[in-house]
Amino acid sequence: MTGRVLVARMDNVGDVLLAGPCVRAVAAHAESVTLLAGPRGRAGAELLPGVDRVLTWCAPWIDPEPPAVTAPDIDAFVEELRGLELERALILTSFHQSPLPLALVLRMAGVGWIGAISEDYPGSLLDLRHRVTGDPPEAERALSLATAAGFRLPPGDDGRLAVRGPLPDVGHLTGAPGYIVVHPAASVPARQLSPARSAAVVAALASAGYRVVVTGAAADRPITGLVAGGHAVDLGGATTLTELAAVLRDASVVVAPNTGPAHLAAAVGTPVVSLFAPVVPAARWAPYGVPVAVLGDQDAACRDSRARECPIAGHPCLESISPDDVVLAVKELSAGGCTGLQTGGVS
Template sequence: MKRVLVARLDSIGDVLLAGPCVRAVAAHAESVTLLAGPRGRAAAELLPGVDEIIEYLAPWIDPEPPPIAAEDVESLVKRIRNAEIDRALVLTSFHQSPLPLALILRMAGVPWIGAISEDYPGSLLDLRHRADGDPPEAERALSLAEAAGFRLPPGDDGTLAVRRPLPDVSALTGDPGYVVVHPNASVPARQPSLARSAELVRALASEGHRVIVTGAPGEPTAEVAGTSARDLGGATDLSGLASVLANAAVVVAPNTGPAHLAAAVGTPVVSLFAPVVPAARWAPYGVPHVVLGDQHAPCRDTRARECPVPGHPCLDALAPGPVLAAVAELTAITGGSQ
C-alpha cells in the first residue's frame, strides 16, 4: 500500500488507543494520514507512524456537535481526494457508526474502506469487520488493522506509545519519582468531586509522597493541590504533559485522556474508574494499573455524562485508604516515589 488513511474522530484518549493500529498500518504503507477531530488533534501529533493529519469536526461523533454544513463536508472530500488515499480504516467505538464517514470517503474516491460495523454497509465498506467478545479498545482497533492485512512489525509489543524524545520539564517538576494526581475528566460523571480529589492529595502528601497536580487550562487544579502539592494545571502542552507523566512513579487519574497518555509513556496508573463505560474496554492499557471505584454502581454502562446517582457514590464514596494502598503497590514496581 502507498497511502493509507486511519480515522479516529474522538478525543485524546481514543486517539492514543488507536496507536497500535496506526503502527501496524505504518509498517506496511509508504505514508499514513490520520483523520482526527479537534479534540484529538494534539494526541494525533504524538503518535508514531503518522505522516500527515487531516482535522475534521464530525457532527455524528463530537459530544457537542455543530450543525452539518455542506461546505465543511465538501472541504473534507476535497482534502481527502487531494491526499490520493489508497485504503482507509475507520475506527469507532462500539456505539458509533463508521458509515457516515465511509460515505464521505467514497465521495472522495477512496477505492477501499474497512471498518467495524454492526449495521449493513451496502457498498460503503469493502471490509466489514466484527471484533469478537469485548476486547480492550486498543486491541479492538488493532484487530481491524490485522483483518485488513496490516500486522505489527517484529519487536512491537502492541502497547501504547508516543513520539520521543519528549521535552525536558524538570524545571517544572523537579527530580523524577513523584506521584501525579490528574483530577479532571472530560465529563463530570467520570471524575471525583474537587473535595474528594483534594482530600486524596493531602493524604498522599501526608504519606511522604511528592505530589504534582496536572490539568488543562481553566480546570480548578489549584483547589485540588492546595498547599500539599505542586500545581501544574495549564502549565504544559500535551507533549509536556506526557513528559511530566513519564517521570512520575505513579499517576492517579479518572478515566480520561491523560490516564491513557500515562500508559503511552509506560507509567503505572491508579484508575479512579466510574463504571458508566466498561473498565474492560477503557482501563489504562499495557501498563501495571489498579482500577478503583464501585464497578457495579447503578450508573454502570449508562454512558452518562452527568452522574445519575445522588452523591456520585462510585467515586466519591472511595476513601483515600485504597488509593494509598494502590499507589504503594505500584510505586514498588517503579522503585518508589520521592
C-alpha cells in the same frame, strides 16, 4: 507495500492514543499514513509514532458539540480528501458510533477500499466489515481491524501504547523524577471525583510522604488549584500535551479518572491508579499495557449507562473511594505489586 492509507479516529485524545498500535501496524506496510482526527483529538494524533500527516475535521455525528451539517463544508472536506490520493482507509470508532457516515464521505472522495468495525449493514460503503466478539480492550479492538485488513505489527513491536520521542525535560516544572501525579479532571463530569475528594487524596498522599504534582488543562485551573492546596505543585494549564507526557513519564505513579491523561500515562509506561466510574466498562477503557489498579464500585447502578452526568445522588461509585485506598494502591504500584487490572478499594 500499500500506498497512502488514512486511519480515522475522530473523538478525544485518549481515544486517539488507544489507536496507536493500529496506526503502527498500518505504518509498517504503507507508503504513508494520514491520521484523520477531530479537533479534540488532534494533539494526541501528533504524538503517535507512524503518523506522517494529521488531518483535522469535526465530524457532526461524533463531536459532543456538533457543528451544523452544511453542503459547502462537506464539499470542501471531500475535495481535501480527494487531493490526498488515498488508496485505503480504516475507520476506527467506539462501539456506539457508526463508521458509515465517514465511509460515505470517503467514497465521495474516491477512496477505493475502506474497512471498519460495523454492526450496521454497510451496503457498498465498506470493503471490509469487521466484527469483534466480546469486550476486548479498545487498543486491541482497533488493532484487530488493522490485522483483518492485512496490516500486522512489525517484529519487536509489543502492541502497547506509545508516543513519539524525545520528550522534553520538565524538571523545571516538577523537580526531580519520582513524584506522584494526580490528574483530577475528566471531559465527562460523571467520570471524575469531586474537587474536595481529589483534594483529600492529595492530602493523604502528602501525609504518607509522597511528593505530589497536580496536572490539568487551562480550563481545569480552578480545580487543580483547589486540589493541590498547600500539599502539591499545581501544573494546571502549565503544559502542552507533549510536556504533560514528559511529566507523566517522570512520575512513579499517576492517579487519574478515565480520561485522556490516564492513557497518556500508559503510553509513556507509567503505572496508573485508575479512579474508574463504571459508566463505561473498565475491561475496555482502563489504561492499557501498564500495571493498573482500578478503584471504584464497578457494579454501581450507573454501570454501562454512558452517562455524562452522574445519575445517582452523591456519585457513590467514585466518592466512596477512600483516600487511604488510593495511598495503598500507589504504594503497591510503586513497589511493583500490581501486574494487571485490579479492582476494589471502595469503603
